[in-house]
Amino acid sequence: MKLLQKAFLLIALVLLCGVSYAQDGKQGWQIELKKIALDVTSTEVKHAKEYQDFSDARLNGDSQTAVRGNLDAISDYHAEHYLWTNELLMDYGRTKIRPVEGETLTNENADKILFTTGYTQRLWKVENFLGGFEAGPFANLGYETEFTKPDNSPRTRILRGTAGVKMFEGKYLKSLFAAVVGERDFTYSPNSTKLAWEAGLKIEQPVREDVTAKYSALFRDYLSASEKRPTDLDYEFAADARLEVELYKNLHLAPFISYYTAQAKDFGTRGENIYVGVSLSFSHIFKEAK
Structure with missing residues (x-):
């Protein structure tokens, strides 16, 4: 709980650095496909059995195919004093x-579906700190599940409520929050009610024209x-860093x-998991808040 108190204190101190009441900013619906990405790698080795005594792995290695898809879509309503967010992550x-020799092996390396809807009060606006941002209290309700049921355990089913304070909509600081979390875990029977706290961060930094560094942590x-x-x-931690290069219009590498x-x-x-790769993605704004 000490870390949670420090996170709330940090946000409060930043808000004191020249804040005003938020009265302007984007308004209206913003419907956006933030990212749809597909990563595919394939290695096909023929006659590997005959070349087992050779030292070149390109001749005697196992054939394998790896596919990973990711989708992030939002439908947000920006009003003068509040923000209503809806997000689907897959x-x-x-x-x-x-x-x-032997049987073909198949292994999942990612499987998650998360829908979140939430309300954020646009209470403060900071103009001249960290590139500017808005801030206020928020509350979210989300449901997490997965595409396929694991072989040795039931399908994940979690209803999660979150309430706290956050900074958002900044030039660099897209999100910084600290919150209390209540979960109802329906994965196993009997169901379990869990209490947690969490903190998260999303930052975007332009490197040069058409190149942006993006960082996130939870x-x-x-x-x-x-x-x-x-x-x-007991706890979990996730972090992601990527250097997004615009290839053509809304196509990114x-x-x-x-x-x-x-x-x-x-x-x-x-337990640990590290995933390194290159992602080809597409994004599009269907309707932009003004």
């Missing part, structure tokens, strides 16, 4: 390995749960690195 990845610390299970997490780690409550070994 992420799915699968790798198929065809070894020289930390969630679980405080309590009504049902104790071996799959309960972005080398990136994504990192995720989580600590279980019942044992001390921390």
Whole structure:
């Protein structure tokens, strides 16, 4: 809880650095396909069995195909004193390995569907700090699930409510928040009610024309749960960094690195996942708030 208090204090101190009541800014609906991306890699090795004694991995390696798709779409309403946000995130990845001998192996490396709707009060506006931004209290309601059911566990089903304060809509600072989280986990029976706190950050920095560096991070610390299970997490942390290059109009190429780690409550070994790649994506604004 000390980290949560520090996060709220940091936001409060920044708001004191020359704030005014937010009275202007974008208004109206903004409907946007923020990103639809597809990453595909394929390696096809023929007659690898005959070349097992050769040292060149290009001749004796396993054939494999990796596909990952990602979609991020929003439908937001900007009013004079508030912002109503709706966001759909979908992420799915699968790798198929065809070894020289033995059965074909298929492994999921990403599987998530998240819909979030939320209300943010546009209470303050900071003009001359960190490129300017707005700030205010917010509350979100979200539902998380997945495309496919894992072999050894039920499909994820989580209803999540979040309330806190955040900075948003800035030139560089797209989001900085601290919040209290309440979850109703329907994945296992009986259902479990969980309490946590979380903090998140999204930053965009123009590097040069048509090149933008994007950074994001999220930390969630679980405080309590009504049902104790071996799959309960103590905390989780995710971070992403990418350098987005505009190739043509709304088509982008972005080398990136994504990192995720989580600590279980019942044992001390921390799990980690690092994903490095290049993403080809498309974005489009269907209706822009003015």
